[in-house]
Amino acid sequence: MSEEFMGYERPKGKVGIRNKIAVIPSVICVNRVAQQIANKIENGVAITHPLGCGQFGPDYTYTLRTLVGLGSNPNVYGVIVVGLGCENLSNKLIAKNIKRSKKPVEFFNVQDVQGGTAAAIEKGVKIGKEMADQASELKREPFDFSHLVLGLECGGSDSISGITANPAVGVVSDKIVELGGTSILPEFTEWIGTEHLLSKRAVNEKVAEKITNTLNNFLENILQYGIDFRGVQPTPGNIEGGLTTIEEKSLGTIAKAGKAPIQGTLEYSEPPKSKGLWLMIEPGLDVESMTGLAAAGAQIICMTTGRGSPCGNPVAPVIKLCGNPQTCDWMASNIDVDSSKIITEDKTIEDIAAVLWQKLKATCNGEKTYAEVLGFEDLAIWRCSAAPFQILQSK
Amino acid sequence: MKNKYIIMNAEDNCATSLADIPKDEIIQIPEDNIKINHDIPMGHKFALKNINQGDLIKKYGQIIGIATEMIEVGDWIHTHNIKSHYLERVANE
Numbered sequence: 001m002s003e004e005f006m007g008y009e010r011p012k013g014k015v016g017i018r019n020k021i022a023v024i025p026s027v028i029c030v031n032r033v034a035q036q037i038a039n040k041i042e043n044g045v046a047i048t049h050p051l052g053c054g055q056f057g058p059d060y061t062y063t064l065r066t067l068v069g070l071g072s073n074p075n076v077y078g079v080i081v082v083g084l085g086c087e088n089l090s091n092k093l094i095a096k097n098i099k100r101s102k103k104p105v106e107f108f109n110v111q112d113v114q115g116g117t118a119a120a121i122e123k124g125v126k127i128g129k130e131m132a133d134q135a136s137e138l139k140r141e142p143f144d145f146s147h148l149v150l151g152l153e154c155g156g157s158d159s160i161s162g163i164t165a166n167p168a169v170g171v172v173s174d175k176i177v178e179l180g181g182t183s184i185l186p187e188f189t190e191w192i193g194t195e196h197l198l199s200k201r202a203v204n205e206k207v208a209e210k211i212t213n214t215l216n217n218f219l220e221n222i223l224q225y226g227i228d229f230r231g232v233q234p235t236p237g238n239i240e241g242g243l244t245t246i247e248e249k250s251l252g253t254i255a256k257a258g259k260a261p262i263q264g265t266l267e268y269s270e271p272p273k274s275k276g277l278w279l280m281i282e283p284g285l286d287v288e289s290m291t292g293l294a295a296a297g298a299q300i301i302c303m304t305t306g307r308g309s310p311c312g313n314p315v316a317p318v319i320k321l322c323g324n325p326q327t328c329d330w331m332a333s334n335i336d337v338d339s340s341k342i343i344t345e346d347k348t349i350e351d352i353a354a355v356l357w358q359k360l361k362a363t364c365n366g367e368k369t370y371a372e373v374l375g376f377e378d379l380a381i382w383r384c385s386a387a388p389f390q391i392l393q394s395k
Numbered sequence: 396m397k398n399k400y401i402i403m404n405a406e407d408n409c410a411t412s413l414a415d416i417p418k419d420e421i422i423q424i425p426e427d428n429i430k431i432n433h434d435i436p437m438g439h440k441f442a443l444k445n446i447n448q449g450d451l452i453k454k455y456g457q458i459i460g461i462a463t464e465m466i467e468v469g470d471w472i473h474t475h476n477i478k479s480h481y482l483e484r485v486a487n488e
Binding site: 160163194230231241242244245246248252344346347 | 438
């Protein structure tokens with residue numbers, strides 16, 4: 001029997017597993033307006049963020065691409081972009097780019113509405129309610145997993161993560177790829193020491209070179225600032241937990257990406273160009289990474305955590321796995337898949353992967369993850385600031 | 396029954412403990428019974444085979460380091476007897 005999930009059909013052959021109305025502020029100044037609009041709309045979600053003004057160069061581009069990507073994510077039925085009116089990241093530009101996905105998109109500036117924020121919120125709610133009515137008419141239909149993009153994340157890791165939850169996620173990532181779907185591994189600073197293994201899995205020589213060069217260039221450039229990434233891993237806490245070398249630690253991290261061939265590398269928030277496994281070049285923290293994954297089109301994220309993390313995402317449901325028995329007990333209302341049974345019971349990585357696969361399918365079909373039930377919609381955009389700390393330091 | 400250790404790949408010459416294993420405990424590994432020579436804390440590794448100084452240590456079927464001294468089957472493998480193979484290679488490039 002072929003594997004299927006029940007999703008919402010979107011334009012251009014995309015499929016969502018949620019049916020949200022996203023309210024995107026183009027600038028921090030209208031975050032609360034966006035939030036109050038979203039609060040009054042069925043399945044409304046506000047993509048609040050602290051940026052949108054005074055940005056330039058790649059920093060501006062990353063923010064634009066991320067907001068456009070989140071609005072374009074298939075889990076979103078329709079989008080309202082709310083601007084203030086004077087910011088350099090214009091609501092019109094964000095809306096124009098999201099419209100390429102052919103979904104309903106509306107935009108307006110708060111400064112262009114007579115009656116202040118009360119009138120702006122009323123205007124936004126009116127638009128949003130109409131969108132929500134249209135969205136509610138859509139019914140879930142069966143789709144195969146070639147329509148799914150999975151994000152792979154880990155955070156609050158311990159020495160158990162790399163031998164329990166991470167390899168179980170790797171089995172599921174491989175399964176998605178085998179079924180014709182897509183999977184994305186972010187956080188390249190955590191691959192250091194495994195470049196040679198990742199590049200061996202590249203689909204061609206060009207991709208292999210790109211993986212090796214990206215990591216080498218980063219490590220060499222950052223050395224100029226006196227930071228030796230190679231020398232600081234594993235941390236004293238890692239060593240106490242049983243890890244011995246940088247490559248052992250990184251192997252545990254990249255275990256999430258299974259054994260599939262690597263199709264290529266992506267910039268932060270950049271959508272994959274084809275199906276299969278992709279690497280995203282960004283050293284972000286968990287929330288930045290998951291924002292980048294959702295902006296790249298991931299409809300669902302698997303996050304492993306040893307010490308426990310409550311984080312979620314406003315657009316993509318986040319399934320939490322944990323291999324640490326105490327964390328699974330103490331944070332039971334945050335952990336969706338208990339992979340500590342590898343330690344406490346006679347379970348194997350394959351057993352946990354089977355449980356995760358069922359959980360992933362149920363989540364695709366509409367079952368809420370703990371982070372969704374709790375309303376945890378964390379968002380952070382990776383900044384590529386043009387003013388590194390060295391420039392700001394006085395001589 | 397509870398797993399005491401996990402072997403990530405059939406090619407590995409070390410296993411990772413899933414419980415604190417006391418010195419002198421006899422552990423059944425595939426095709427053999429071995430004696431554990433040191434206390435192995437949970438999450439730490441022990442040798443499944445004799446590993447000579449300079450030999451590669453494998454976990455996940457991949458190289459995680461080089462033995463800095465002779466490691467006997469059942470020995471604790473930690474920072475006192477393993478060093479990074481990657482850092483050594485990078486330094487020599």
